[in-house]
Amino acid sequence: MTINEIAKLAGVSASTVSKIMNNKDSSISAETREHVLQIAKEYHYKPYASVNTAGTVKTLCIGAVFRNTVELGMSAGGILEAARSEGYSVLFYESVLSPEQELKNITSLINMNVDGIIWEPISRDSMEEAAVYLKRAEIPYLLTNIDADQALNLDYQKMGYLATEALVNANHTDIACLLREGTRTNGFYQGYRQCLFEHNIPVNDNLIFHEEDDFPVSKMANHLFSGIVVSHYTSAVRLYQLADSLHYNIPYDLSLVSLKDGDRLNLEYPPLSTLTIPHFEFSRYLVQTLIHTLEKKKEVPSPELPLNLDNTFSIDIPYNTRLKKILSLGSINIDNYMNFKELPHTGKTVTAPASVIHPGGKCINEAIGAAKLGHNVCAIGCVGDDADADLLYEYAKGCQVDTIGIKRSKGQKTGQAYIFVQEDGDSMITIMSGANNSITPQDIINNERLFTNASFCMMQTEIPMEAVIKAAELAKKHGLTTVLKPSACTFLPTKLLKLIDILVPNLDELNEICPGSDNMEEKTSFLLSKGIQTVIVTLGSKGCYIRSREFSCSLPAIDVISVDSSGAGDAFISTLVSYLLYDYDLISAAKIATYAAGLSTTRQGTTTALVDRYTLEPYIRRMEAHLLK
Incomplete structure (x- = not known):
C-alpha cells in the first residue's frame, strides 16, 4: 500500500499523509490526523512500503x-x-x-x-x-x-452428477433437485442435468426447487418425484424433518441424497445418504500446489479427492414400483354437470343455472381414485383426436395415472357424459360414447405388457364387450384379480362371468343383468353359480350387500349430507381394490370403501370428489379406528 493509495482512501493529499507519518503535522487538525492514522493502521501501511522486498x-x-x-x-x-x-x-x-x-x-x-x-x-x-x-x-x-x-x-458438478447417479442406479427416473443459493449451486445443478441427460432421462423444470421459494410439499405428497438430490445438508435435514412431520417415510416414500460439509456434520440422525465434500483433502492440495510454485518443484501435485457415497440410508427403490400396478379399463369421457332443483322427466321442462365440465368416465374416475390412495395405476381406453383428449391426457398425468394405455382414435370425438344432479344428491347420467366404442380386442392385446406387473384389473362395460372379455382373459392369464362394474349394459356373457372375481353392480344394474322377479339374494346366488367369486351390490344410502360362496352380509352407509352421488360407485370400487391390495380382508376393505363412497357424495363432481388416503384414514380413525391396520 503506497502513500498515494492511503491518501486516496483517506480523502487527503499525499503530502498530508507524509507529514502525519513523519511527525510534521503541527499544521494539521487533530481530526484529520486521527482519520489518516486509522486508515494507515487498517491497511498496515509502512513508510517506504512501496519499495517491495517480497520474494528476496x-x-x-x-x-x-x-x-x-x-x-x-x-x-x-x-x-x-x-x-x-x-x-x-x-x-x-x-x-x-x-x-x-x-x-x-x-x-x-x-x-x-x-x-x-x-x-x-x-x-x-x-x-x-x-x-x-x-x-x-x-x-x-x-x-x-x-x-x-x-x-x-472443488468439482461440484461431479458431485451433483454422482448424487443423481446414486438415485438413477436405484431405478429412479422422476428425480427432483433442491438448491440453495451458494458457490456450489450452479455446479451441482449442472451435474444433476448432465447425469439425467447421459441416462436418457428428460429434465423436468417443474422438479427444480429453490429453498428460498419454500419446500415442494404438495409435489412430494402427490409423488410427482420419487427421489431428490439436495445441494446443502442443512436443507436436506429440513426436508427430512418436514416429511417426517407429515408422516412420510424416507426412503419408503422418497429417496434423498445430499452433499455434506465434512465430519463436522457427522450425525446419526437423521439417517441421510450423503456425499461428503472433501474440503480437508482439497485444502491440502491447494497448499501443495502453492508450495510447488514457490519452490519451483518439478513434480506437479495431483488431487486425491475421495468422492464416494457415504451410505445408502435414505435410498430405496421408487415408491411407485414398490406396489404392483392396478389397471383400469373402460370409458373415458368429459363429464358435463348440470344441477337442478328437480330432475327432468317426461312432460316437464327444467332449467339449469350453470354447467361444469370435468374429465371423467369410469376408467379415469376409478384410476384416479386408486392413485389418490397411493397406488401405481395405468388406464386403458380410447379418446378422440380433439382438444378434449388433450385435456384428459394432461389431467390424468397430473393425478399420477399412467396414460400409456390410452389410445387416441383418429376421426373420433372423445366420449361425453351428461350428468344431471338433483338438490338432494340424486343423479342421472346420459353418455355419448364417441371414441369409447372404438376400442377393440386387438387394442387390449397390444397393451398386454401392462398386465405383466399388475395385481388388479378394474373393468367397466361402457366399452365394447369383446374388449372387456379380452381384458378379462389377459388378466386371468397373468394372475390378476378382476373387478367388473356392469354399467350401461343389460347382459353379461357367461364367458365373461367365468373370468370375473368380484362383480360390483348397483341395484338397478343387478336387476338389468338378472331380470325377473327374484330378490337380491337369489340374483346374486345366480351370478355366483355362473363362476363369479364375489358379488357386492352397492345400495346408495343403504350401504352395500356382499355375497360370496362362503358368506353374505350387509354393511351400512355412513351418515353424511349428500350433494352429488354420481361418483360414489367409482369411489367405492377404487377404494375396495386399493385396500385389498394393501392386504385388508374383503369385509374390512368394503367397510373402508363405504366411507370413501359416502365422503365422495359430500362434494360436487366425480374425480374432484374422490378422497385421498390422508383424508380418508384420519376420518375413519375418528369413527372406527379398529378398521385400519
Missing part, C-alpha cells in the same frame, strides 16, 4: 484469506497439515464478506512478506481490485472457490 528473502510463511469463518473452518485443518509437513507456517484471515476487509487482509499479508497466499475472493470485482497489490508486490497467489479461469475449485 523467504519467510517460510504463507497466508490464507477466506470469505467467512464457515469456509475457513472447513479448510483450516487441511491447510495447516499440508503447510506443517512442508515446513511452512500459516497466517489465516477472514474477510467477513466485506470487500474493504478483504483488501485490508491482502495488504496486511503483503506487509508481512508472506511467500504466497491462498485466496478465496468475495467476488470478481473485489478480486480484481486486490490482485493489483499482489502483482505489484510480486507475491504468488492461488485463487479458489470462485468462477475464474485461473482458480482451483
Whole structure:
C-alpha cells in the first residue's frame, strides 16, 4: 500500500499523509490526523512500503484469506497439515464478506512478506481490485472457490452428477433437485442435468426447487418425484424433518441424497445418504500446489479427492414400483354437470343455472381414485383426436395415472357424459360414447405388457364387450384379480362371468343383468353359480350387500349430507381394490370403501370428489379406528 493509495482512501493529499507519518503535522487538525492514522493502521501501511522486498528473502510463511469463518473452518485443518509437513507456517484471515476487509487482509499479508497466499475472493470485482497489490508486490497467489479461469475449485458438478447417479442406479427416473443459493449451486445443478441427460432421462423444470421459494410439499405428497438430490445438508435435514412431520417415510416414500460439509456434520440422525465434500483433502492440495510454485518443484501435485457415497440410508427403490400396478379399463369421457332443483322427466321442462365440465368416465374416475390412495395405476381406453383428449391426457398425468394405455382414435370425438344432479344428491347420467366404442380386442392385446406387473384389473362395460372379455382373459392369464362394474349394459356373457372375481353392480344394474322377479339374494346366488367369486351390490344410502360362496352380509352407509352421488360407485370400487391390495380382508376393505363412497357424495363432481388416503384414514380413525391396520 503506497502513500498515494492511503491518501486516496483517506480523502487527503499525499503530502498530508507524509507529514502525519513523519511527525510534521503541527499544521494539521487533530481530526484529520486521527482519520489518516486509522486508515494507515487498517491497511498496515509502512513508510517506504512501496519499495517491495517480497520474494528476496523467504519467510517460510504463507497466508490464507477466506470469505467467512464457515469456509475457513472447513479448510483450516487441511491447510495447516499440508503447510506443517512442508515446513511452512500459516497466517489465516477472514474477510467477513466485506470487500474493504478483504483488501485490508491482502495488504496486511503483503506487509508481512508472506511467500504466497491462498485466496478465496468475495467476488470478481473485489478480486480484481486486490490482485493489483499482489502483482505489484510480486507475491504468488492461488485463487479458489470462485468462477475464474485461473482458480482451483472443488468439482461440484461431479458431485451433483454422482448424487443423481446414486438415485438413477436405484431405478429412479422422476428425480427432483433442491438448491440453495451458494458457490456450489450452479455446479451441482449442472451435474444433476448432465447425469439425467447421459441416462436418457428428460429434465423436468417443474422438479427444480429453490429453498428460498419454500419446500415442494404438495409435489412430494402427490409423488410427482420419487427421489431428490439436495445441494446443502442443512436443507436436506429440513426436508427430512418436514416429511417426517407429515408422516412420510424416507426412503419408503422418497429417496434423498445430499452433499455434506465434512465430519463436522457427522450425525446419526437423521439417517441421510450423503456425499461428503472433501474440503480437508482439497485444502491440502491447494497448499501443495502453492508450495510447488514457490519452490519451483518439478513434480506437479495431483488431487486425491475421495468422492464416494457415504451410505445408502435414505435410498430405496421408487415408491411407485414398490406396489404392483392396478389397471383400469373402460370409458373415458368429459363429464358435463348440470344441477337442478328437480330432475327432468317426461312432460316437464327444467332449467339449469350453470354447467361444469370435468374429465371423467369410469376408467379415469376409478384410476384416479386408486392413485389418490397411493397406488401405481395405468388406464386403458380410447379418446378422440380433439382438444378434449388433450385435456384428459394432461389431467390424468397430473393425478399420477399412467396414460400409456390410452389410445387416441383418429376421426373420433372423445366420449361425453351428461350428468344431471338433483338438490338432494340424486343423479342421472346420459353418455355419448364417441371414441369409447372404438376400442377393440386387438387394442387390449397390444397393451398386454401392462398386465405383466399388475395385481388388479378394474373393468367397466361402457366399452365394447369383446374388449372387456379380452381384458378379462389377459388378466386371468397373468394372475390378476378382476373387478367388473356392469354399467350401461343389460347382459353379461357367461364367458365373461367365468373370468370375473368380484362383480360390483348397483341395484338397478343387478336387476338389468338378472331380470325377473327374484330378490337380491337369489340374483346374486345366480351370478355366483355362473363362476363369479364375489358379488357386492352397492345400495346408495343403504350401504352395500356382499355375497360370496362362503358368506353374505350387509354393511351400512355412513351418515353424511349428500350433494352429488354420481361418483360414489367409482369411489367405492377404487377404494375396495386399493385396500385389498394393501392386504385388508374383503369385509374390512368394503367397510373402508363405504366411507370413501359416502365422503365422495359430500362434494360436487366425480374425480374432484374422490378422497385421498390422508383424508380418508384420519376420518375413519375418528369413527372406527379398529378398521385400519
